[in-house]
Amino acid sequence: MSNNKIKPKTVLMQGNEAIARGALAAGLDFFAGYPITPSTEIAEICSVELPKIKGKFIQMEDEIASISAIIGASLAGARTMTATSGPGYSLMTEGIGFAKMTETPCVVVNVMRGGPSTGLPTKPSQSDIMQARWGNHGDAPAIALYPNSVSESYALSIRAMNLAEKYRTCVVILSDEVLGHMRGPIELPDISKVKIVKRVTPTKPPEWYQHYPDNPKYPMPKACFGEGYRFHVTGLSHDAKGFPTNRADETKILMDRLRNKIAYHIDDIVQIENYQMHDAKIVIFAAGITSRAAKEAVMMARKKGIRVGMMRPLTIWPFPDALVKKYLGEKKAIIVPELNEGQLSLELKRVMGGIWNYETRKTKKIKEINRTDGLLITPDQILQTIMEVK
Amino acid sequence: MQKISQKSIHKYLRHDKKFPHVWCPGCSNGIVLGAVIRAIAELGLKKDNIAMVSGIGCSSRMPVYADFNTLHSLHGRAIAYATGVKMYKPEMDVVVITGDGDATAIGGNHFIHAARRNINLTVVLINNNIYGMTGGQYSPTTPHGDIATTTPYGNIDPTFDICKLAIGAGATFVARTSAYHAIETQSFIKQAFEHKGFSLVEIVSACPVIYGRLNKKGDAPTMMKQMKENVISVKDYEKLSPDDKTNKVTRGILMHDTEKKEYTEAYGDLIDSLDESEGGSNE
Numbered sequence: 001m002s003n004n005k006i007k008p009k010t011v012l013m014q015g016n017e018a019i020a021r022g023a024l025a026a027g028l029d030f031f032a033g034y035p036i037t038p039s040t041e042i043a044e045i046c047s048v049e050l051p052k053i054k055g056k057f058i059q060m061e062d063e064i065a066s067i068s069a070i071i072g073a074s075l076a077g078a079r080t081m082t083a084t085s086g087p088g089y090s091l092m093t094e095g096i097g098f099a100k101m102t103e104t105p106c107v108v109v110n111v112m113r114g115g116p117s118t119g120l121p122t123k124p125s126q127s128d129i130m131q132a133r134w135g136n137h138g139d140a141p142a143i144a145l146y147p148n149s150v151s152e153s154y155a156l157s158i159r160a161m162n163l164a165e166k167y168r169t170c171v172v173i174l175s176d177e178v179l180g181h182m183r184g185p186i187e188l189p190d191i192s193k194v195k196i197v198k199r200v201t202p203t204k205p206p207e208w209y210q211h212y213p214d215n216p217k218y219p220m221p222k223a224c225f226g227e228g229y230r231f232h233v234t235g236l237s238h239d240a241k242g243f244p245t246n247r248a249d250e251t252k253i254l255m256d257r258l259r260n261k262i263a264y265h266i267d268d269i270v271q272i273e274n275y276q277m278h279d280a281k282i283v284i285f286a287a288g289i290t291s292r293a294a295k296e297a298v299m300m301a302r303k304k305g306i307r308v309g310m311m312r313p314l315t316i317w318p319f320p321d322a323l324v325k326k327y328l329g330e331k332k333a334i335i336v337p338e339l340n341e342g343q344l345s346l347e348l349k350r351v352m353g354g355i356w357n358y359e360t361r362k363t364k365k366i367k368e369i370n371r372t373d374g375l376l377i378t379p380d381q382i383l384q385t386i387m388e389v390k
Numbered sequence: 391m392q393k394i395s396q397k398s399i400h401k402y403l404r405h406d407k408k409f410p411h412v413w414c415p416g417c418s419n420g421i422v423l424g425a426v427i428r429a430i431a432e433l434g435l436k437k438d439n440i441a442m443v444s445g446i447g448c449s450s451r452m453p454v455y456a457d458f459n460t461l462h463s464l465h466g467r468a469i470a471y472a473t474g475v476k477m478y479k480p481e482m483d484v485v486v487i488t489g490d491g492d493a494t495a496i497g498g499n500h501f502i503h504a505a506r507r508n509i510n511l512t513v514v515l516i517n518n519n520i521y522g523m524t525g526g527q528y529s530p531t532t533p534h535g536d537i538a539t540t541t542p543y544g545n546i547d548p549t550f551d552i553c554k555l556a557i558g559a560g561a562t563f564v565a566r567t568s569a570y571h572a573i574e575t576q577s578f579i580k581q582a583f584e585h586k587g588f589s590l591v592e593i594v595s596a597c598p599v600i601y602g603r604l605n606k607k608g609d610a611p612t613m614m615k616q617m618k619e620n621v622i623s624v625k626d627y628e629k630l631s632p633d634d635k636t637n638k639v640t641r642g643i644l645m646h647d648t649e650k651k652e653y654t655e656a657y658g659d660l661i662d663s664l665d666e667s668e669g670g671s672n673e
Contacts, residue, residue, distance in 0.1 A: 051664050054661055056478055056657065058657075061503040062499060065470040068464070068467040068500075069477065071471060072461065072471035073475065076441070076478040077479070095467070098463065098464055225461075226438060227438070229459075230438060230457055230458055231460075232460045233460065233462065233463075234454070234462035243408065
């Protein structure tokens with residue numbers, strides 16, 4: 001790093017690059033990945049930048065190896081990330097479960113493309129929203145963030161790195177092909193002033209150290225390999241010291257902690273954006289790339305005198321249940337445009353108790369706009385729906 | 391060979407809550423654990439500096455008993471996890487404990503690519519010719535014609551020669567012996583630790599309770615004798631007639647190349663070259 005003060009300056013940057021640069025600003029020093037469209041630029045940028053700061057980049061033999069390597073490096077003390085898209089994310093899910101189970105911080109970027117299977121590699125999609133929540137087998141809560149601009153990609157990348165460290169878990173950044181490949185303005189911060197959640201090293205002597213304490217403080221303290229603590233890590237159900245256990249009492253403590261460390265900190269993790277919500281009767285609930293069209297639709301509707309607002313979750317998981325109830329409970333109608341067959345809307349229905357009709361695929365209040373043909377939902381399309389429900 | 395007393399092994403084991411171990415009577419895994427620890431004791435490696443990484447299976451249960459930085463990872467993935475550890479902290483001694491199924495079936499891809507990179511991992515592969523943990527299904531090294539719970543009519547699969555596979559993939563230290571040859575096992579593991587590059591030590595082992603019973607190989611001592619007779623030196627092997635060569639495996643150091651660049655060292659050089667060319671400036 002140069003000694004000159006870097007002044008905040010506005011540059012044009014690609015979404016994927018912003019994710020890579022954000023992570024680097026947050027202290028990324030290990031990246032393992034495997035090429036896949038449309039995420040590859042993240043790996044490419046890391047391969048350029050990491051060796052310059054004595055960080056490590058390695059292209060592994062597949063996505064399974066990539067998630068494995070970043071978890072291994074994280075246990076050795078690295079701040080880690082990998083990036084992929086749908087097919088690669090599917091391969092990584094076992095490893096993501098391992099990271100959650102062993103409470104090892106890491107960040108996985110999923111630049112979503114059309115699916116299922118190989119699908120539409122060069123087209124955007126939002127169809128991995130549920131996979132980000134339920135991808136791994138077994139019960140384990142998820143943290144997933146979804147930006148909607150280049151500058152937010154940068155900011156949420158920093159945030160994801162910090163949340164991973166704080167809660168010692170795998171954090172997913174969702175992006176999509178358009179968001180990843182579009183270029184936009186971004187005001188780069190002074191990197192020395194970026195807030196970083198630093199690793200908290202244990203203060204206890206090694207013989208008293210518990211890698212998995214009950215009721216820990218957050219950021220959870222973490223020893224690393226090679227520092228004298230010699231702890232055990234296993235994907236098996238384990239006790240406070242990390243040793244395998246079959247005991248119900250010890251397993252319960254583990255499972256409760258995995259759930260509660262997210263559940264008790266929802267206010268810390270969840271972020272939403274409300275746009276023109278103060279007097280809105282109709283609300284568009286949208287995330288990521290679709291929310292950009294939604295915002296445009298709000299403006300168009302307002303010009304016609306229709307009171308429309310938009311609520312946008314920046315944190316998809318944990319789902320902002322309380323905020324959804326608070327802001328959407330009394331609204332006349334909610335429109336959910338998304339590039340999938342109804343994943344966010346399914347979650348909204350769970351929270352709002354809407355009555356799901358299988359025949360019409362509608363609930364009383366929630367109106368879906370779904371698109372899975374590889375094209376974006378346009379502001380006009382949303383406006384049309386606004387006109388139908390107003 | 392330095393003599394390592396039984397007592398001095400104890401300080402490398404974890405004594406709280408881990409024993410008795412999960413392995414069946416007559417299993418070779420304990421012999422290999424002993425050999426790994428003796429090799430480490432002999433070299434005087436620091437416990438804090440050793441990472442022992444394993445996958446899933448009988449052999450992969452080993453790390454929990456050893457007082458190192460231990461990682462019991464996912465099935466087949468031990469080498470990929472170990473690559474992450476070693477890449478980030480090249481100064482650590484990283485040993486991978488794995489089995490025939492773990493390393494060459496589900497983990498085959500990681501195995502060959504780590505060998506190709508020549509990353510300095512010490513891979514101790516315990517080959518018992520069967521999936522023991524799940525109750526006796528055939529593995530890539532179950533001999534042709536043998537019985538497993540999933541080859542009730544005899545195995546039709548040809549087998550892997552794991553050492554040849556490693557050599558073909560670019561491993562720079564490859565050795566094979568059997569658990570019967572415990573002193574040699576210790577010696578090979580020691581040399582593997584000393585070797586700078588990807589090293590594989592395949593240890594032909596006995597699974598009397600599952601593989602042995604299914605194939606009527608006799609009890610544990612009998613299987614020990616079979617290992618003595620069937621795992622023979624390259625010299626003895628060459629003397630045999632082609633017919634006698636079936637069922638025999640060679641033991642010894644089959645590859646030792648000190649020329650090929652080690653991977654983390656190569657990456658270190660890359661970092662240094664950037665340091666020089668850029669004069670430390672970075673934006």
